[in-house]
Amino acid sequence: MTLWEIRNKQSALIDSLDPSLVPAIFERLNEMGFAAGQYIQCLRRSPMKGPLVLQVGDCVYSLEQSIASRINISVP
Secondary structure (H helix, E strand, O other): OEHHHOOOOOEEEEEEEOOOOOHHHHHHHHHHOOOOOOEEEEEEEOOOOOOEEEEEOOEEEEEOHHHHOOEEEEOO
16 A cells, blocks of 8 residues: 555555655655654645645655655555
8 A cells, every 4th residue: 555545534654665766755755754664644635636744753744646656554
């Protein structure tokens, strides 16, 4: 399952990032906390395929589909 498929208000565990991501994006996501083993929560799904609003630790971020669909998650 990818992060793009997460439901509103659902929590999940990040399994991995797609290794074919551009290295700068891969590194930036890791710096932001989007790393294997990190818990994440979807705070809001924007309408019409807009960005996801996600909480990682104490921080809130938004990710568009092209990035969120390349982050693998598992739902407990």
